[in-house]
Amino acid sequence: MGFSPEEILETINMINHLHFDIRTVTLGISLLDCGDADPKVTADNIYKKILSTGKKLVPTVKKMERLYGVPIINTRVAVTPISLLNRRFSPEGFLLIAETLDKAADELGIDFIGGFSALVQKGFTNSDRALFSVLPEALSSTNKVCASLNVASTKAGINMDAINLAAAAIKKAAALSARAAGIACAKLVVFANAPEDNPFMAGAFHGIGEAEATINIGISGPGVVRATIQRFPGLDLGALAEEIKKTVFKITRVGELIGRKVSTELELPFGIVDLSLAPTPAPGDSVANILEAMGLEKCGTHGTTAALAMLNDAVKKGGAMASSYVGGLSGAFIPVSEDAGMIEAVEAGALSLTKLEAMTAVCSVGLDMIAVPGDTPVETIAGIIADEMAIGVINNKTTAVRIIPVPGRGVGEKVSFGGLLGEAPIMAVNTYGSQEFVRRGGQIPAPIRALTN
């Protein structure tokens, strides 16, 4: 037969019982040829290009899902950062484009469209400012449009003015979507060192160094990794890392297979497999549970950062061999609301915002899906973002913040966002102010790349 019964049953078990799936097939589309002086013409060009490039995307993904019997949870499109399309759009022009992206996403039948974005790590163009000014409206008036802002990079430093504007946009987006617990903020990511080929939302955009169109794949499989660890109680950490690598190799191979088949079918180049372990709110499909399976009583206790560092590295090593091209964020995700184990750890008092921040120093991707009290000052949100950006800039890695100041809610309460976004306990923030620091604004200079202590 060529395969042993054990191998066959292992695969069946992964899919049927351990939530193994492909998290996303994301089609990246360049819109660099769509810009026109007139936003209406630009919007029209964008709509036509997305529809013509992506018309076969959803049917092809559904076909592959049926053919290979592996669930593919989301189908998405990422586009060129919109602020790059024209330097002279008014805010209304950008709002029109956001609506157009939403309409195109609906027409294609995809789950999300990302790229309502600006790259401002070293300063603003006029169009960046215009895009920033309509972010809250764009996010709260559309359903599927995701936005991202790259406000820092290792080569440029940290744009504190951009962080202040981003924090203000987050507060306003929360207020505008107050009836839905501030859900508009779940569609906005603030980045340091944003990758150009990331298939995961809300931070996906199609970088300017990318081809006309590419297929990128995001895998999932925390449940599978947890089950592997549970098979080896007491095994030393070096040997355990080896077992994790083997498992991740297997799940990444399926991502590679699906990516190759989708790209062949669509006649588009295959971009990358993103090796991130993406959790879902489903019981057992949790990164926190993986860390607990390693022997931590609760995620967030002492040892959590070390366990996560080992997991993240093993995932990359196993995955890198399984795929020809690896990219995107590639690291374990630790979103709070999307991970039942994380929620439990927060509610048990084991996991705090400060511990999460430490964890982001060793894994992808940052403070993700964090709900904080609605009355959190805008300067405190800016401070939280600045801290996270500093971790990314100094450690030469991607970090991000996706934070929701939930209007009218306080610490200890819980809000539900639905679907993959899950539900979030409101977490406490430090109540001492950051005002004078963040209000200084300006650019924190790029770090020196030697003397690395």
Next chain:
Amino acid sequence: MERAVITVMGYDQVGIVAEVTKILAASNCNIVDITQTLMQGIFAMIILINLPVETDLTVLREKLLAAGERMGIQITIQHEDIYRYMHRI
């Protein structure tokens, strides 16, 4: 020719092999290899089949799943590529 792997698991009863192979024959699928065992009364069978071009895997899957439901057993069918990618370098 493309191939697929079928697994059948459940409480042993009369006619499991007959029911599954009848569906395969009707779909023009040749059995390449078959292994079957009883583990503490649980019937477990793995079948490797050739998939003719005209046979739609998803249609075949629906037929097999329906048969599995009728007999109260679990049947899965997966394209061979999944196993090749996962378990072979």
